[in-house]
Amino acid sequence: MAERRARRWLALCAGAAAAVLLGVHFVGVGFGPFPLEWNIGLRQPIDGFQSWVIGNRSTHPIFILVFGPFSAFVDWGLRAAEDILLWLPWPVSVWLFAVLAWHAANWRITLLTVGGLFFMGLMGLWEQSMQTLALMLVAVSLSLLVSVPLGILAARHAHLQQVLRPILDLMQTMPAFVYLIPVLLFFGVARVPSVVATMIYAIPPGIRLTELGLRQVSPTVVEAARAFGATRRQLLWHVQLPLALPAIMAGVNQTIMMALSIVIIAALIGAGGLGREVLVALQRLQVGRALEAGLAVVMLAIIMDRISGALADQPTDLRAADANSEPSAERPLWQRARIMVPLVAGLLLVACLLAGVQNFPAAVRVPLYQPVDAAVAWMRDNLYRIGDSGWGSGPLSDFITIRMLDPLRALFAHGLAWPVQVALAVCAGAALSGFPLALQAGLGLFAIGLLGMWELAMDTVSQVVVAVVISILMAVPLGIWAARNSLVDALLRPILDTLQTIPSFVFLVPVIMLFNVGRVPGVIASVLYALPPGIRLTTLGLRQVNDEVREAARAFGSSSWQQLTKVELPLALPSILLGINQVIMMVLAMVVISGLVAAPGWGWKR
């Protein structure tokens, strides 16, 4: 498998080189960029549809009977959740969260949870955090309400699964921007569209993991149940669901994470809370404030991830155990906890209400944004151009623009014949993931041409290519270094963790400060976003090389370099290629986002 993949990549590279030569040749013959006359002008019908929706929203039955009630229901749920969370005095919320963390995991995660909640309060973001939490709770519960039953059905009916799979693929790979507009049109009530957009994003992992969990239940165990005469329902409830529970909980965890990752995007279409805070701060270029809100999102993400992850990790073992086989001596304690938790919560609640405590006290505010803003200002003033040395982020930005982005854009937009580029896209798709993606890539590129967006797309492509090349050139050596030097590894790890969990918007901001608005910040932000998986998978691949093989190489007297190039790298190749694959995917995902903030290209023109 891995070898086939590697060969596919080699073939791709060779093919790409040949195609570029051919493409340049064709342009010489007069076979240029995508013909402008072929623009089919999709704009008009879409605009027409939009005005139809707006005109009929209050009269057409589909809105009155389907979208309307749904919107009303979601809106009601959202309001209720928000009202409750905002009404609860903050000490009560902290207590309830702490108990939940304690019950699901351990004291460390409990501490983290409490710390995270205090952070939100101290940043003056308590209210926004609770709003985001309410959005999460509603969106996640609705998502699970859809995804778990669908997952069960899909596991039982192969047909349904076949129908679902491409839809799920589409839901997950489609950039959120594509459906934000239609969602906004159909569910145009206040914050409902953001819930729907979040659901579109968060439902697929729930379905997938539920189905996977059910399918992974050992066939022997299923057969045993059947052999004893279990009905289908008994089989599901006695055997399949309990055994799939960890996977289903992992699905819940993924659902939550997916939902959180779309928080900021959801803010674009009206969700309030932290996402809105980040967005507004970004638009005003208030880096400190954006960072505060961004970190609050990260905190929320970490808390919810750790708690739901701990639930998923609990071995099935313990879960069912306590009812039956735990020594009875422990029971009173558990029962006491059952009374204690609501008791303390109730007392706290009454005390707080009497004392008039509800929202986190605004007076207690740690101005994290001040030093951050100062640091950013300093960087802008001092790093953009360092003295007269000709170095600094400004010249670097110019170099990337003039030497890399511009020539590539020119090559893609005018230097290559369009059929060759479509062919290249097909090859790249095939190498990345196989036939379906190849088809999508080819058709997609063709469609872009038909929509008259060829040049804009080529601008994006040039950014992607540059970002990918820079990422790979950095990720692979860093990964190798980390694999061979545990100190480097220990230093890199927290950095990579942070890069991967911080919402991508957040590190766009300092980058813009350093590099000015333009295409370069987009490229650099994409690189930052894409580096972690590249580095991680390279390190992982090298680490996984069998110790015995490594020892054998040393026994034959290979130098450290020989050992690396002749034994370790070839063996780690599949993993490294997967890393490169991930890098490309991440860059593609980031380009749209960064376009929103900085780079001209697709982001602007959605």
Added chain:
Amino acid sequence: MSSKGERGAAAGGEPKVVVRNLWKVFGPHAQRVLAAIKSGHAQESVAVEFGHVIAVRDATFSVQPGEIFVIMGLSGSGKSTLVRCISRLIEPTGGYIAVDGAEVTAMDAAQLMQLRRHTMSMVFQHFGLFPHRTVLQNAAYGLEVQGMPLAQREARAREMLELVGLAGWAGSRPQHLSGGMQQRVGLARALAVDPAVLLCDEPFSALDPLIRRDMQDELLRLQQMMHKTILFITHDFLEALKLGDRIAIMKDGRLVQVGTPEEIVSHPAGDYVREFTRDAPRAKVITARSLAQPRAGVDAPAVPASTRLEELLQRMAAGQTQLSVCEDDGTLLGVVDQAAVLRALAGAAPR
């Protein structure tokens, strides 16, 4: 070991399980392929080419009440498929199966469920225990799906655990037990529903040799108490000899020979079977009955027909040249001489 011969003779009367002309073809057009093969139209290789596997071919046998019927064959010979067809965990493609005179192949889903809940139980090669349930809850599972109330079924399950020597383990998780103990749980679970027929698909194959021997002895001990009808699958010929009242040998989906261990060891049908018998402990399997050559008027000390070859050998070593073989009721069957004993030991067919 010693008790087996007596049970083997329990044959006679209505068979408990009847299998006639059973076929199983895996693949998209199983029925059509079967029809074509039966009528002699289709080349088998063609069917196989189109993704069909003929796992069981025309199997016919019956199992007597209280008998341990061993199905033995190499990997892929269709043993598991055959035994699963009997409870229709795998749907047979063609043929007739009856248990206690009731035609299993004609049952609807509800009847089938009753059959599985009350009449048949199964023990699996890899145990098939439910990892999310305690040992006790595992043992009680069959009763649970029957709908028996909790207290009652747990009491019964405890009894069974005691029977297989796991009384102290009721609250444990199966995965914390050793392989042998896990299979005891599997056995307890199967026995808890007091089934008339017990299907065992290589229950001891995943165990190491010493434990396996323990479990074999355990099964024989339990069988002496319970007199179940057992279909037992193994790919280990020695295990088949030790446990089986009768043995069916399977090859490529076909039953190539069905007989008592002695019949199979002393008259293997073809090279395939002979290959298995090569390492068989003949001295323990072959009895005087199959060695006796009719000869009248010989005056030699009498031995019962069930005397094993190893004992005959001792008598010969002690100086006897001839022994006369008698049934329990005293009828003379014939005579064994030294030459016959040696030939049998060497594996040559008796004349």
